[in-house]
Amino acid sequence: MNSAVTAKQYENICVLTVSNPPVNAVDAVIRAGLIAAVREAEADPATEAVVIMGAGRNFIAGADLAEFDGEIPAPAYAPTLGAIEGCGKPVICVIHGITLGAGVEIALAAHYRVAVEGAALGFPEITLGIVPGAGGTQRLPRVVGPEQALALLLGGAPVKPARALEIGLVDKVAAGDPLDAGLGYARELIAAGAGPLPTRDRSCTPGSLGDELVAAALKANARALRGRTAQFGMIEALRAGVDLPFDEGLAAEKGLSDTSLRSQESRALRHMFFAERNSAKVPGIDSSVQPLKVQKVAVVGAGTMGRGIAMAFGDAGCEVRLVDIDPAGLERGEAAIRANYEGSAARGRITHEQAAEAIGRITYALNLDGAADVDLVVEAVFEDMALKKDVLAWISRAVRPEAIIASNTSSLSVTELAAVTAHPDKVIGLHFFSPAHIMKLLEIVRGGATSQQTLLTGLEIARRIRKIPVVSGDGFGFIGNRMMLDGAFREGEQMMLEGAGVDQIDNALEAFGFAMGQSRVNDLAGVDIGALVRKQLALRESRPDPYCIVSDTLVPMGRIGQKAGKGFYNYTANPRSGELDGEVDAVIERLAAERGITRRVFTDAEIVERFVLQLINVGADILKEGIAYRAADIDVVWVHGFGFPRHLGGPMFHADTLGLAHVAERVTALYAQHGHYWKPSELLLELAKSGSSFAEYDRAAARGE
Ligand SMILES: NC(=O)c1ccc[n+]([C@@H]2O[C@H](COP(=O)([O-])OP(=O)(O)OC[C@H]3O[C@@H](n4cnc5c(N)ncnc54)[C@H](O)[C@@H]3O)[C@@H](O)[C@H]2O)c1
Numbered sequence: 001m002n003s004a005v006t007a008k009q010y011e012n013i014c015v016l017t018v019s020n021p022p023v024n025a026v027d028a029v030i031r032a033g034l035i036a037a038v039r040e041a042e043a044d045p046a047t048e049a050v051v052i053m054g055a056g057r058n059f060i061a062g063a064d065l066a067e068f069d070g071e072i073p074a075p076a077y078a079p080t081l082g083a084i085e086g087c088g089k090p091v092i093c094v095i096h097g098i099t100l101g102a103g104v105e106i107a108l109a110a111h112y113r114v115a116v117e118g119a120a121l122g123f124p125e126i127t128l129g130i131v132p133g134a135g136g137t138q139r140l141p142r143v144v145g146p147e148q149a150l151a152l153l154l155g156g157a158p159v160k161p162a163r164a165l166e167i168g169l170v171d172k173v174a175a176g177d178p179l180d181a182g183l184g185y186a187r188e189l190i191a192a193g194a195g196p197l198p199t200r201d202r203s204c205t206p207g208s209l210g211d212e213l214v215a216a217a218l219k220a221n222a223r224a225l226r227g228r229t230a231q232f233g234m235i236e237a238l239r240a241g242v243d244l245p246f247d248e249g250l251a252a253e254k255g256l257s258d259t260s261l262r263s264q265e266s267r268a269l270r271h272m273f274f275a276e277r278n279s280a281k282v283p284g285i286d287s288s289v290q291p292l293k294v295q296k297v298a299v300v301g302a303g304t305m306g307r308g309i310a311m312a313f314g315d316a317g318c319e320v321r322l323v324d325i326d327p328a329g330l331e332r333g334e335a336a337i338r339a340n341y342e343g344s345a346a347r348g349r350i351t352h353e354q355a356a357e358a359i360g361r362i363t364y365a366l367n368l369d370g371a372a373d374v375d376l377v378v379e380a381v382f383e384d385m386a387l388k389k390d391v392l393a394w395i396s397r398a399v400r401p402e403a404i405i406a407s408n409t410s411s412l413s414v415t416e417l418a419a420v421t422a423h424p425d426k427v428i429g430l431h432f433f434s435p436a437h438i439m440k441l442l443e444i445v446r447g448g449a450t451s452q453q454t455l456l457t458g459l460e461i462a463r464r465i466r467k468i469p470v471v472s473g474d475g476f477g478f479i480g481n482r483m484m485l486d487g488a489f490r491e492g493e494q495m496m497l498e499g500a501g502v503d504q505i506d507n508a509l510e511a512f513g514f515a516m517g518q519s520r521v522n523d524l525a526g527v528d529i530g531a532l533v534r535k536q537l538a539l540r541e542s543r544p545d546p547y548c549i550v551s552d553t554l555v556p557m558g559r560i561g562q563k564a565g566k567g568f569y570n571y572t573a574n575p576r577s578g579e580l581d582g583e584v585d586a587v588i589e590r591l592a593a594e595r596g597i598t599r600r601v602f603t604d605a606e607i608v609e610r611f612v613l614q615l616i617n618v619g620a621d622i623l624k625e626g627i628a629y630r631a632a633d634i635d636v637v638w639v640h641g642f643g644f645p646r647h648l649g650g651p652m653f654h655a656d657t658l659g660l661a662h663v664a665e666r667v668t669a670l671y672a673q674h675g676h677y678w679k680p681s682e683l684l685l686e687l688a689k690s691g692s693s694f695a696e697y698d699r700a701a702a703r704g705e
């Protein structure tokens with residue numbers, strides 16, 4: 001036994017507690033500890049039953065993913081779970097808190113399972129592109145049947161104890177303390193004379209995982225599994241679980257699990273998993289700096305963004321005052337927020353009580369009078385430098401000196417905005433994405449004067465409102481919008497001029513895996529928004545022509561997107577998906593002719609290549625300039641803010657997959673052909689030349705090199 005698994009005797013019951021803070025992830029030490037502890041308990045004549053539980057808030061949140069990069073160190077999972085399952089005395093597992101993946105697999109190897117109210121249990125492996133490798137696909141169908149097993153494994157979402165009881169995943173649900181739950185159930189079982197009940201001895205009806213069941217499960221998860229392959233390995237492993245004797249099935253699962261771990265898809269998904277966890281780590285912050293507490297929040301500007309931001313804070317239990325100078329705008333904001341919560345309640349996503357509470361947390365005002373005690377003000381007025389400066393100066397006068405002032409600007413300089421306030425060190429950019437109460441990404445912009453404490457408070461705010469933060473330097477468009485405007489979307493419009501169809505580009509990008517093609521995104525967000533930014537910042541004057549010239553020609557024609565019924569597409573006949581419009585083709589043809597561009601036919605592969613290479617090249621510049629700390633942060637921004645396919649790991653991870661030598665060669669070739677916008681990034685060339693990668697660049701930076 002070791003300190004990761006401790007044993008304590010409660011009369012005739014031995015309780016094993018697994019401890020590996022913060023979430024009790026399973027590693028080799030835990031596995032060795034479990035084997036030793038179970039054997040010892042089995043050999044002890046004083047013990048009649050064994051209880052396994054977790055130290056702290058949960059049982060086991062999963063396997064230690066860091067072990068998956070190489071050969072999993074001994075002892076492996078199979079002998080560990082075999083020792084539990086083969087124990088000659090009843091083994092009861094207490095499922096409490098977050099219990100996922102390997103945690104549930106261990107629970108399934110125990111003979112009895114009790115879940116404590118408030119627990120969440122499930123198999124998130126599909127979201128990591130992994131086929132479970134600790135017998136999950138073999139024991140689960142024996143316990144809950146093939147149909148439920150398929151739903152749990154392909155869906156990946158955790159279930160609550162009541163549902164787990166309903167499908168037979170647990171035998172009992174208890175309230176209160178995990179130890180009491182385990183001891184109580186163990187005593188019951190001892191009193192009833194219940195013996196060991198190995199899951200492997202339970203049977204499944206061979207052939208019961210029929211094609212119809214599989215087709216239905218694939219259909220139910222089609223959206224999440226678009227472009228993915230791990231589900232097929234999962235189904236094969238599950239079939240082996242249903243059709244084959246236990247040991248044969250287990251061997252089949254091991255092969256499929258190992259293959260899945262080596263797949264590019266799983267590498268990409270695991271990269272994203274770590275990227276999301278690391279993005280909140282900011283290098284170079286003094287350990288003595290502590291974030292400020294944020295409870296009272298004011299949001300200025302009750303438009304699209306202000307409403308979403310108010311709801312994001314309200315949902316997190318903050319007191320929010322939503323302010324707008326325009327009474328009608330404020331009223332519209334209030335009505336929209338009400339409708340949103342009431343709609344969620346009507347759809348059963350939250351209770352009516354929760355909706356009323358959330359609505360009650362947000363108050364409305366035309367000014368900041370009496371807001372001297374707020375901890376944070378988020379400004380979300382129109383994207384106009386002069387207006388924002390006025391508003392920030394006004395906010396700065398209304399709040400106490402300690403308050404944090406944040407701007408939701410998507411393109412303006414936070415440093416310049418901060419300069420009009422009394423305490424520029426308290427100013428930060430909090431760049432939300434629309435809809436702000438739903439989108440997970442939050443770009444946190446460090447202005448030139450932003451203090452470490454303000455930055456840390458920004459990260460704390462992200463944690464509080466459950467966003468994934470990425471810290472960005474204060475450069476044009478920060479990380480995401482710069483790569484979009486200067487890189488990919490500009491290139492998309494260039495390809496339109498050269499002959500690629502508006503819908504061909506969208507369809508090619510969507511087939512690659514983007515959530516939505518660029519013209520559909522533009523139409524949804526408003527073509528005028530980007531046009532305004534370009535105008536404000538005089539981008540057209542500072543960038544070689546053609547620069548987003550199609551968008552900027554459509555806007556004065558009133559083609560500003562879905563809200564006007566027409567943009568890149570026409571929405572008259574089909575308000576949701578829109579249809580192609582000859583007027584747009586004519587505009588593009590004219591713009592191309594004016595520039596002497598000869599139009600030609602594009603392949604979809606060419607479109608995707610140019611779009612993605614632009615993301616990579618601009619991304620590399622952003623990294624080199626220190627606007628982003630890590631390549632992985634850029635991946636988080638593009639996966640969470642712009643619908644880049646998660647299973648490809650984000651643009652920078654994808655660049656590593658393509659190989660930087662290849663990427664550099666292609667960018668250089670396109671530079672020779674098209675000039676300026678294709679000037680290869682210095683960092684890209686450097687890394688390619690030395691045979692390195694963006695991942696290696698991140699590792700070196702983490703080592704402080
Ligand atoms: N829409 C998006 O997708 C998006 C995404 C990220 C960031 N942003 C940024 O968020 C900000 C707001 O954008 P939006 O789309 O919500 O705009 P919007 O036009 O929907 O709303 C702006 C609101 O600000 C109010 N306002 C104007 N002047 C004011 C003042 N002096 N005091 C108080 N309120 C005032 C207006 O009455 C209006 O209700 C902009 O900086 C924008 O760049 C927008």
